Amino acid sequence: MTRRGNLLAIVIVALITAFLVGLPLLRTGSISSVVSFLVPSLATMAIFAIVCIGLNVQWGYTGIFNFGVVGFFMVGAYTAAIVTKSPADGQFATYIGGLGDALAAVPLPGAGAWLPFLVAIIAAAALSAALALPLAWPIVRLREDYLAIALIGAAEVLRRIATEERWLVNGSRGLGGIPRPLAGWVNADAYNYVFLLIVVVLLLLVYVLVDRGIRSPWGRVLRAIREDEDATAAAGKDVVAFKLQGFVLGAAIMGAAGALFAFQQGAVSPETFTHFFGTFIFWAMLIAGGSGNMVGTIVGVYVIWGLWSTTLQLQGFDLPAFVEGRIPHLRDTLVGVIIVVVLLVNPRGLVPERARVSRWLDRRVAAMRRSEAAGD
Amino acid sequence: MTTVAIREQPTPTAALQRDAILEVGAVTKAFGGNRAVDDCSFAVGRGTITGLIGPNGAGKSTLLNIIAGALRPDTGVILFDGQAVTGLRPDELLCRGLARTFQIPRPIPTMTVLENLVLAGPDQTGERIWNAWCRPAQVGRQEDAIVDQALEILAYVNLIHLRDAFAANLSGGQKKLLEFARTLMIRPRMVLLDEPAAGVNRTLMRQLAEHIEEQCHDHGVTFLIVEHDMDLIARLCDPVIVMSQGTRLFEGSFDEVRQDPAVLEAYLGGQVK
Numbered sequence: 001m002t003r004r005g006n007l008l009a010i011v012i013v014a015l016i017t018a019f020l021v022g023l024p025l026l027r028t029g030s031i032s033s034v035v036s037f038l039v040p041s042l043a044t045m046a047i048f049a050i051v052c053i054g055l056n057v058q059w060g061y062t063g064i065f066n067f068g069v070v071g072f073f074m075v076g077a078y079t080a081a082i083v084t085k086s087p088a089d090g091q092f093a094t095y096i097g098g099l100g101d102a103l104a105a106v107p108l109p110g111a112g113a114w115l116p117f118l119v120a121i122i123a124a125a126a127l128s129a130a131l132a133l134p135l136a137w138p139i140v141r142l143r144e145d146y147l148a149i150a151l152i153g154a155a156e157v158l159r160r161i162a163t164e165e166r167w168l169v170n171g172s173r174g175l176g177g178i179p180r181p182l183a184g185w186v187n188a189d190a191y192n193y194v195f196l197l198i199v200v201v202l203l204l205l206v207y208v209l210v211d212r213g214i215r216s217p218w219g220r221v222l223r224a225i226r227e228d229e230d231a232t233a234a235a236g237k238d239v240v241a242f243k244l245q246g247f248v249l250g251a252a253i254m255g256a257a258g259a260l261f262a263f264q265q266g267a268v269s270p271e272t273f274t275h276f277f278g279t280f281i282f283w284a285m286l287i288a289g290g291s292g293n294m295v296g297t298i299v300g301v302y303v304i305w306g307l308w309s310t311t312l313q314l315q316g317f318d319l320p321a322f323v324e325g326r327i328p329h330l331r332d333t334l335v336g337v338i339i340v341v342v343l344l345v346n347p348r349g350l351v352p353e354r355a356r357v358s359r360w361l362d363r364r365v366a367a368m369r370r371s372e373a374a375g376d
Numbered sequence: 377m378t379t380v381a382i383r384e385q386p387t388p389t390a391a392l393q394r395d396a397i398l399e400v401g402a403v404t405k406a407f408g409g410n411r412a413v414d415d416c417s418f419a420v421g422r423g424t425i426t427g428l429i430g431p432n433g434a435g436k437s438t439l440l441n442i443i444a445g446a447l448r449p450d451t452g453v454i455l456f457d458g459q460a461v462t463g464l465r466p467d468e469l470l471c472r473g474l475a476r477t478f479q480i481p482r483p484i485p486t487m488t489v490l491e492n493l494v495l496a497g498p499d500q501t502g503e504r505i506w507n508a509w510c511r512p513a514q515v516g517r518q519e520d521a522i523v524d525q526a527l528e529i530l531a532y533v534n535l536i537h538l539r540d541a542f543a544a545n546l547s548g549g550q551k552k553l554l555e556f557a558r559t560l561m562i563r564p565r566m567v568l569l570d571e572p573a574a575g576v577n578r579t580l581m582r583q584l585a586e587h588i589e590e591q592c593h594d595h596g597v598t599f600l601i602v603e604h605d606m607d608l609i610a611r612l613c614d615p616v617i618v619m620s621q622g623t624r625l626f627e628g629s630f631d632e633v634r635q636d637p638a639v640l641e642a643y644l645g646g647q648v649k
Contacts, residue, residue, distance in 0.1 A: 209509065212508055212509055212512075213505045213508050213509065216502045216505070216507075216508030216515060217497075217500045217501075217502030217503045217508070217515065217519065218502060218503050218504065218505045218508050219508075220487075220491070220494070220495055221495070221503055223484075223486070223487075224484045224487070224495055227484045227485060227486055227487075228482055228484060228485075230446065230466075230478075230482065231478070231482040231483065231484060232484070232495075233445075233446075233465065233466040233467055234444070234446075234466050234470070234475070234476055234477075234478070234482075234558075235470075235495050235496040235558060236466075236467045236470035236471065236496060236498055236562060237467055237495075237503075238465065238467045238468075239467075245505065249505070355486075355488075355542075357491075358491075358494070358502075358519060360515070360516045360519035360520065360523075361490070361491060361494060361519060361523060364519075364520065364523050365488075365490070365539075365540065368539075369540075
């Protein structure tokens with residue numbers, strides 16, 4: 001990383017942190033209110049970081065231009081809702097599934113508090129992957145830009161289905177009253193901390209699994225495909241099979257993150273899953289942070305979402321009327337400005353990609369260099 | 377135009393009577409109305425260094441791409457070692473021991489020279505993600521073995537000093553050497569070289585020619601070389617196949633090729649004196 005790029009990353013992260021802590025502190029003057037603002041924000045960031053890791057597998061490492069992130073994120077959220085909720089009453093709400101009660105009745109210790117949620121996360125990932133596979137089969141053969149258009153279309157189709165098919169997931173009314181994991185075990189005041197812990201643990205799990213996968217010969221092939229598909233094929237790799245694997249793994253991760261999002265929000269509806277919120281913002285995070293770098297991905301989420309949520313804090317201050325009414329627009333503008341600044345100063349993002357991927361090769365080269373240095 | 381007359385008296389190919397490793401049978405490939413390869417047939421004898429020459433637009437590169445699995449022929453068959461391989465993917469052909477290089481070399485630019493070679497290591501356990509997750513020790517052992525092999529090949533082609541250089545920073549000739557080295561990673565039985573001498577300085581070209589001869593004589597690797605550089609063809613190739621207008625025009629030793637009046641006049645022009 002260049003020194004200038006390094007400095008920019010540190011300055012931006014410090015600024016965001018100052019905003020995140022400083023604004024609520026200035027407004028309320030109490031530490032506890034700062035904490036109660038920060039904890040749910042950090043949980044949201046952790047969930048979005050999982051989505052962005054999924055996108056990073058697809059774009060950052062495999063070079064698949066997925067502009068339909070929202071589709072997989074939404075499928076995960078809806079799946080989690082119908083797995084954990086009680087069956088539909090058929091009057092005010094109609095939806096399939098409603099397995100929560102059945103799963104809670106499974107004779108395992110405290111099953112109701114954790115089993116439906118575990119099943120929901122796995123089902124969300126599996127369904128998202130199952131959807132990605134047939135979708136990807138014809139379209140990974142497309143060129144980047146066509147693929148992006150095809151995926152925007154696919155995501156929109158999914159959103160229309162969720163909106164129109166009332167029997168499936170209650171149509172435009174969406175699904176509310178989604179239960180929360182481990183809610184029965186802790187009291188309501190402490191729940192936000194427990195939820196933060198759950199999502200951070202899952203983020204770490206996803207991080208480690210993806211990092212292990214990427215920093216292996218498997219990841220090396222993905223990165224080669226990103227650079228030159230024909231050359232990778234000439235090096236003996238089945239390009240389509242690897243692209244499918246990268247795409248499906250990414251989609252599964254996005255689905256799992258969607259499940260966590262549903263638990264956090266407690267309600268999902270088609271209006272939540274717009275292309276702006278469900279796709280653009282994740283791309284902004286990935287580009288700002290540095291695609292092809294796991295740490296960069298998380299930094300990008302922190303910066304963009306930090307900015308996003310702190311600007312709302314500004315509304316609590318006594319601002320001139322022409323500013324106050326425009327805060328949401330200023331926020332969009334700021335995200336745009338950050339992306340432009342990052343791309344101008346360091347086009348590879350705040351924390352750019354590492355040069356070598358395989359951790360074994362990394363060690364070997366380091367050892368060879370050491371012995372050469374000793375030899376000299 | 378003498379093409380028709382020449383087609384009516386096909387040259388007896390020595391390769392067909394010998395043991396052929398590659399047979400191209402009546403291959404045709406058209407792009408729109410342009411028949412780039414038109415009913416082309418020939419055979420490449422096992423253990424030979426066969427040259428494939430002809431004027432620009434003769435269909436050599438298209439044919440090479442078809443043999444290598446990058447393009448699908450409209451009609452015709454390709455036999456590799458007696459088995460039909462028409463329409464197989466490049467990676468499937470590589471598994472059978474058929475490797476290729478590109479006219480404009482295409483190493484992975486953001487990877488180092490060493491990494492480019494390690495990437496090409498065949499049958500890597502670690503290329504299945506669950507092995508990377510569940511069997512790191514096994515993957516690590518194999519990775520070490522592949523690195524050893526790659527280092528050996530780098531030393532052989534004199535690129536070892538560039539081990540940690542990014543492929544994007546190599547000169548054109550060094551990239552060609554790297555591609556050649558990459559084909560050796562799979563211990564190939566046959567290598568298709570697309571203009572190995574183009575843009576390469578004389579020293580590097582001499583090195584490359586030596587490596588090709590060594591691989592052929594010591595390891596029995598067959599080469600099919602598409603080339604415009606007649607010095608290289610003269611030094612290495614026997615037999616030489618001449619292509620014109622998408623089909624085989626003539627086949628014989630370099631001396632026969634350069635004495636054939638039709639070939640000389642119509643296709644090589646002033647290049648061969």
